[in-house]
Amino acid sequence: MKFGQPSTLPRWAQLTILPALNLLAALLVTGVVTWVIGENPLECLKILVHGALGYGEGIGYTLFYTTDFIFTGLAVAAAFHAGLFNIGGEGQAYLAGLGITLTVFAFDKVLPFWILMPLCMLAAMAFGAAWAYIPAWLQARRGSHIVVTTIMFNFISYSLMLYLIGHQLIEPGSQNPTTREFGQNAWMPAMQNILAGIGISIPSTPLNGTFFLALIACVLFYLVVWHSRWGYELRTVGTNEHAARYAGMNVTKIIILAMCASGALSGLASVNELLGSTHRMNVLFTNGIGFVGVAVALMGRNHPVGIILSALLFGALTQGGLDLSFAKPMITREMVLLIEGLVILFCGGLENLFEPILASFFKRGK
């Protein structure tokens, strides 16, 4: 059997049955593992699903994580369409945190919410973009391999930020390497408050306005990449640089812009984290969302819809997995990690595992 050839499956089947089967396979293997360590797979699955989507708070947290992953996923995708593999999302988000913090510290005493909030977002995007700009520039002008430079820049950001948080921005007299709390006027309204405004009451979770921002970002992403001139140029550069030159596109500029856009998107993830949830900056508050973003983007085929779905999947896994680990002493957070790995494997890597079987099935159908 041959894979990767133009599939003979009807499109709808490719988009529905296939992923479903993959997810099923992932769960099956996970089930076996859970069974091996002596837990009841079905029960665990129930807890996991319920924990993620079964009750208000769970949903809230799931969507909160989803927000992070959407942003970092979009970030990776943006670079990907320009043919760049940006694994620096982590560092870019981290630096964006600095941008936010500085802005807040400078203005949260003076500016009202309506000015401060957009300002913070801009700062986040600006800092994220700036941190992505350097590798981009090096790639475009000096040809340094973006993968290496972004890896390096992650490490550099860790050091830089630890120094700044631990020695400069640290709350005076505090035990902990963390900044002072942001002023209320720099808090992204929490979902429960927003909905309370229109008379719906939901349990309090870190889920906040940034979620809508993420959805808007997806729509814009779609429009820009597939329906705008800039996106057209972006994809051309990403798929055939010679053609781009022939078509009179400024390749260098596009590459740099793409990376900056990528960085800016990662930056917005930290808006969700800092302004939406912790309201202060802790050391390594990003913990890994940048890397999850890679998986999300790849599994989402670098398309907003796919990204939303896979972000949701990972959000659910994070939240449901936590509840599972609460409920089952035998199931540690590492177990949850393993589950995530299997999901990535089956839904991402082995995506067309069942393609031929399904295809032959459809043939017989006809």
Next chain:
Amino acid sequence: MTDLAIELIGICKSFGAVAANRDIEMKVAKGSIHGIIGENGAGKSTLMSILYGYYQADAGTIRVNGKDTHIRNSQEAIRLGIGMVHQHFMLVDTFTVLENIILGAEGGLVLKHGVKQARAHLKELNKEYGLEVDPDAVVGKLGVGLQQRVEILKALYRGADVLILDEPTAVLTPQEADHLFRILRTLKEQGKTVILITHKLREVLDITDNVSVMRGGQMVGNVRTCDVDRAGLADLMVGRKVNLQVDKAQREPGEVVLSVKDLNLVDRRNVKLLKDINLQVRAGEIVGIAGVAGNGQSELLEVLAGMQQPSTGEIFYKGQNLGTLKYRQPKAAVLRKLGIAHVPEDRSREGLVKAFPNYENAILGYQCDRSVCKGPLYSRKALVARMNQLIKQFDIRPDNPMLRVGLLSGGNQQKVVLAREIHANPDLLLIGQPTRGVDIGAIEFIHRRLVELRDAGKAILLVSVELEEIMSLSDRILVMAGGQITGEMAGKDATAPALGLLMGGGDKH
């Protein structure tokens, strides 16, 4: 009746919906040169790929030397003494000639001895067939002609008795082509069998003994070459009458559109690619640039199209000095806006994004064109509409604007590029190798369009390695050799020998 080297019986192959081959019957006599012709997408490459084990036939049997065989992969084909020179060369650019040749037939776990033997064997082959190549040259740096020789050597090194060549001359200069044919003849004398796919009837008539004609995935004729003439073949192939003569009226050219003064181009390694080029193109005339490939024509086109900066010299377009213009965007984009269209020599590398659907390729280079935009965004309707228009005007097949361009045959890919550039209704059209790898039906069509354009008062600068094409289209012919213009003559009184003489100068192989 001589005995048969190859016998194909009822071969069928389809890719998804496309039926590339529908029960094909074909017989190839030992020690003969067998031609296969057919329109783009007729199924020639597919058929040969099946014979070479690259694809598997859905049905049908293959007989080699009278024995039924199942060719499951190239390895088995090679073992049966079948060698193939693919249309898109199958070479590892970063390897040396030698490495490429021994690849897959290294003879032993350690390269050393294998290489030594190969070197020796290569010498013999060189002598036998006059296939000189420097065994230690890096293939990527060789010209196409030489690369092709490497491909042939590869096949012979593996002791091929049946040699398949898919459009070998599509990428060759006349000289190179002639040399190739000499080689093929020697091969034939050595008792080898040659199968030759081509779009060029002249070649078929020159050297083949038998011809098979394919159309729309079917075999529509197997004839002995001596029984047919050119027109006959053409009709058989296209399935209708084709007019091979480009009939164009004499016409007084208008004012100068493009004029180039003392243009020079030096590359990083200080090699002079263009030396003191001076030329003019007037409205309503086709200026042809003849020359062996790699003598600066490509560079000239790129410079004129704004993809490269000239080192010295001036270019005037409608009297305006392009050198002194301010460029906010890349030069190529600006020049397009000024009405200079450019059909690149290498369509799949530059002219198209194979991964994009047709309708997106329809605006490559014209992405800033407001007419397809709705506000800040493109209007997909407008894009598709435009593509459909192009498809109709240039009858591009299959006529589906949503199809990935990569899935079109090269011929049709070429039409897409042409259609796009002509659609922009430029005042100056820079066009390189307009009919490379394109079937005569399409050639006829393309040529007519070019003449129409000229008659509409456009200026056209045509670069081609096909002397026929140059002579039949151009009002004036410039000959380039070694980066210089070595001569000029009027289109009507140009003759192949005369041109050939001028071209003779700078063959760099």
Next chain:
Amino acid sequence: MEQLISLLDSTIRVSTPLVLAALAGLFSERSGVVDIGLEGKMLTAAFASAAVAYATGNPWLGLLAGMFAATMLSMLHALVSVTYNGNQLISGMAVNTIASGITPVLGLAWFQQGGNSPQLDDVARFHEINLPFADSIANVPVIGQIYSGLLSGHCILVYLAFLVVLPLVTWTVYCSRFGLRLRAVGENPHAADTAGISVVRIRYLALLCNGMLCGMAGTFLSVYQTGSFIKEMTAGKGFLALAALIFGKWRPTYAVMGCLLFAFADAVQIRLEGVPLPFIGEIPSQFIQVIPYVLTVLLLAGFVGRAVAPKAIGIPFVKSR
């Protein structure tokens, strides 16, 4: 002199796992399969080797186990990206995630030490081995110092890596049939295929070598360096190795130099920490700790320039244009 020697000494030590991992990556990437899964394979190997070494009390069995475990993951990677033409980056990520998941889970199940392995007792570990006469000539100036201070007193795996693996890999890649085919498959699989070479087979073989080398790298960490497995103990070394590989433009010796460079910068960094520098005074440790990374970036930008990857890298081999 002492300082310099101890500097180079630790350079060699630190670089060894990177070297092994980088060469592992070289095989797979030269065959056209991207491998961001080095990290995970090393981690799994570290775990498997520690576990077996602990159980059997024999480091060599540990090594075997490590190589086996890593190879299993390599084969998984191959299955996904060669047989099923899946996305090689995703596959790599899957490998990493699964590795950091499965090792503590099994560890917890077997040793009840929070996913870590128990401390290996001395017989179960690799040890520094002293070359002959190392001590006797130790105080002969220069030669003696270098011999006994720098060359002697490393773990057997170090000597394996530099004296056996590196030359062997270089020879294989450039002088053997397998090497030729490997490079061909990575540059232009279609060419290789029409030349009658099975792309799939070559890529599987490449990933086999990849797995075994990753195994050695991981074993070095757990069975020699720390004498126990500790979760997430690879701490990014896999990615550094990958960086070194690209840094070395996918060529064995250059890649190894990349590794040595990282290690050296690291050793320098360790020694600079807390030492007040002239004029500047004492620099915060964080700024010392970025030295290796900044250095890499500068070198990439400055000298190394554009690195041309094997052409077919990351693209599943499908027979059609």
Next chain:
Amino acid sequence: PAVVYDQAGKFDKSFNEAAYKGAEQFKKETGVAYRDAQISSDAQKEQVLRDMARKNMDPIIAVGFSYTQAIESVAKEFPKTRFVIIDSVAKGANVKSILFKEQEGSFLVGMAAAMKSKTNTVGFIGGMDVPLIRAFACGYVQGVKFVNKNDKVIQNMTGTTPAAFNDPARGTELAKSQFDRGVDVVFAAAGGTGLGVLQSAKSAGKYSIGVDSNQNYLHPGSVLTSMVKRVDIAVHNTFMDAKNNTWKPGIQVLGLKENGIDWALDANNRPLITPDMEKHIKAARADIISGKIKVVDYRANNSCPVQ
């Protein structure tokens, strides 16, 4: 009752693990079962606390400073539940904050190191550069200088992410480099990384000092002593207090006086500690308790008087 650990995890061979031991101890003695949980990101901290509170766990002990904000907000939501945070101060009427004077214990082991060292050069290896670790370092240096003004202390931090507490390989490397620079006693305050340090001290024939829990047993004859921080006792006592309704909110600081901090002397390291050393250390211990010796806490104003 319940314990929740921070990102470092239940088995960090350090204070999380100590807390776990304390809880187990409590369970063994009273037969009262308890729950515990680990988290993997900031956002989960409130979650885990809430989850426990809902399950009517009481009291709930959060290990690690990073829980501060989470405790404060959740404590408001569950005024009836009693919360305890270790290593940090959290506000709230139903919150008890337990702090340790790490500097005091570090001071003592610093003395031990200084007295044991023949090269007059001792080492410190910290995990990640955070105030807590700085406090360890600062106390240690004070101890060293107390014995001998001009002894040298070479300090290294392992890394810049929490992974720094889990990188034994780097621990070995850091230790080796310090030994090359003349260090012959090294104090590792770096969780799992410390294991690497102890290990390489063992193979290099140098002395090492363990941290948090008593690690003397790991390499008898090489581990000089351990700076024990009795998180286990703290946890154990808190559970007990809650059980006997003697639990009180507010701040509790545990130092040498309260036996919350100490240096470990047992059969494993007995041979290494000369009577003379023991005498001095015991004396200093008494003086610190009596207040005659003041050990500066780095965290007081994030700075250390000595280097």
